Amino acid sequence: MKSELDIFREFLKKKGMRYTPEREIIIKEIFSIHDHFDVDSLYISMRKKEARVSKASIYRLIPLLIEANLIEEVFFDRGQMYYEHIYGHEHHCHLRCVNCKQILEFNDPRLKEIERDLADKFNYKILRHKLEVMGLCQKCQDEQE
Amino acid sequence: MKSELDIFREFLKKKGMRYTPEREIIIKEIFSIHDHFDVDSLYISMRKKEARVSKASIYRLIPLLIEANLIEEVFFDRGQMYYEHIYGHEHHCHLRCVNCKQILEFNDPRLKEIERDLADKFNYKILRHKLEVMGLCQKCQDEQE
DNA sequence: GGCTTATTGACAATGAATAACAATCTCTGT
DNA sequence: ACAGAGATTGTTATTCATTGTCAATAAGCC
Numbered sequence: 001m002k003s004e005l006d007i008f009r010e011f012l013k014k015k016g017m018r019y020t021p022e023r024e025i026i027i028k029e030i031f032s033i034h035d036h037f038d039v040d041s042l043y044i045s046m047r048k049k050e051a052r053v054s055k056a057s058i059y060r061l062i063p064l065l066i067e068a069n070l071i072e073e074v075f076f077d078r079g080q081m082y083y084e085h086i087y088g089h090e091h092h093c094h095l096r097c098v099n100c101k102q103i104l105e106f107n108d109p110r111l112k113e114i115e116r117d118l119a120d121k122f123n124y125k126i127l128r129h130k131l132e133v134m135g136l137c138q139k140c141q142d143e144q145e
Numbered sequence: 146m147k148s149e150l151d152i153f154r155e156f157l158k159k160k161g162m163r164y165t166p167e168r169e170i171i172i173k174e175i176f177s178i179h180d181h182f183d184v185d186s187l188y189i190s191m192r193k194k195e196a197r198v199s200k201a202s203i204y205r206l207i208p209l210l211i212e213a214n215l216i217e218e219v220f221f222d223r224g225q226m227y228y229e230h231i232y233g234h235e236h237h238c239h240l241r242c243v244n245c246k247q248i249l250e251f252n253d254p255r256l257k258e259i260e261r262d263l264a265d266k267f268n269y270k271i272l273r274h275k276l277e278v279m280g281l282c283q284k285c286q287d288e289q290e
Numbered sequence: 291g292g293c294t295t296a297t298t299g300a301c302a303a304t305g306a307a308t309a310a311c312a313a314t315c316t317c318t319g320t
Numbered sequence: 321a322c323a324g325a326g327a328t329t330g331t332t333a334t335t336c337a338t339t340g341t342c343a344a345t346a347a348g349c350c
Contacts, residue, residue: 018296018347039337054299059338076221079307080337095263104267110255115278118240122249123283131276133260138268163316163327184306199330204307224338225306 004031004070004087011068022053026061027070036074036082036103075132077101093131099140149176149215149232156213167198171206172215181219181227181248220277238276244285 004027012019029046030037039062043055062083065071070087074094092105115126136144149172157164174191175182184207188200207228210216215232219239237250260271281289 016296020297020347022298056300056339057298060297076226079335081221095267095269097269098272106263106266108259108262110259114253114255114276117253118251118278119280121251122240123286124240124242124278124280125286126278126280127243128280129276129278131259131274133263133269133271133274135264135269135271135273141270161327165316165328167329201308201331202329205328224304 001088004085007087008065008068008070011064017064022057023061025051026053026058027065030065030071030083031085033085036084038080038082040080072128072130074130091128093133095133095135097137097140098134099136099143102137146233149230152215152232153210153213156209162209167202168206170196171198171203172210175210175216175228176230178230181229183225183227185225217273218275236273238278240278240280242282242285243279244281244288247282 005024008023008027009019012023025046026042029042029049029051033042033045039055039058043058046053062071066073071083071085074082074084075096076082090107092107093111095104095106096102111129111131115129118124119126150169153168153172154164157168170191171187174187174194174196178187178190184200184203188203191198207216211218216228216230219227219229220241221227235252237252238256240249240251241247256274256276260274263269264271
């Protein structure tokens with residue numbers, strides 16, 4: 001399987017854009033985090049590692065990585081967007097506790113079925129879906145009593 | 146069926162909060178719009194009708210309406226959040242064309258099943274879900290050839 | 291190596307959303 | 321109906337994620 005960097009290199013080539021060390025270290029950082037991330041925490045963790053890039057460069061890179069299907073917006077919370085990398089990972093959805101903010105991942109084959117039915121019914125070519133389920137985890141249910 | 150205002154009145158009572166004319170006209174405006182809305186366009190359409198409230202009051206009301214299960218965040222796009230009212234409306238999800246931004250609504254009973262299974266599997270009390278399906282509508286598919 | 295031009299970092303700017311605060315209004319108890 | 325407590329309002333200032341600007345730099349092609 002091609003590496004994320006190779007995928008992105010090809011993507012840049014096709015668009016007449018350049019492969020720079022800044023883009024490389026940001027991508028390496030993103031793909032070393034196996035969790036959701038936001039721009040600010042990414043920036044901070046890179047600074048700690050002496051991997052210095054400006055925050056602007058991160059903001060500029062993100063739409064490109066999305067277009068290249070390497071990362072995806074996951075959800076927007078408390079004024080900022082969270083992302084996760086999707087290349088090389090099985091697609092999954094998120095179950096979130098609205099109280100303690102715990103996030104669980106799950107997948108369900110019925111979503112593929114729903115996609116197929118929507119494609120038929122509305123003549124759409126389905127590209128992807130995003131399902132967020134909000135609820136209360138066991139612990140937070142208990143505490144509310 | 147109770148009106149949105151009655152529901153909200155009870156909600157405020159239970160929380161020891163007050164029912165004000167500002168809150169009333171904002172709610173009336175929201176429930177007269179049968180579509181997605183954002184704070185800014187709501188504010189503008191209210192100004193046109195001489196229904197003057199400050200934008201701050203709208204921002205302050207929205208989390209309360211969400212808590213009262215009258216409205217819901219639908220999606221975040223171009224830096225702002227979009228909402229729709231849900232009380233008195235059957236729950237539905239959104240199918241969006243990524244190219245022309247058309248939005249279709251649909252519902253699928255399998256989502257309820259998925260919710261039930263998640264509740265069992267993870268001991269969650271499910272409150273709601275949000276499914277966005279992204280794709281290309283027929284027209285945009287044709288144009289891409 | 292040299293040239294073109296995309297990209298970078300630093301800084302300023304934008305804009306949605308939130309906070310502060312004094313003036314006002316709701317609601318409860320009398 | 322009245323008064324007092326305290327919630328809510330509009331105004332204004334502030335926050336903070338994200339985007340724009342621009343001169344300096346560097347990638348990629350010859």
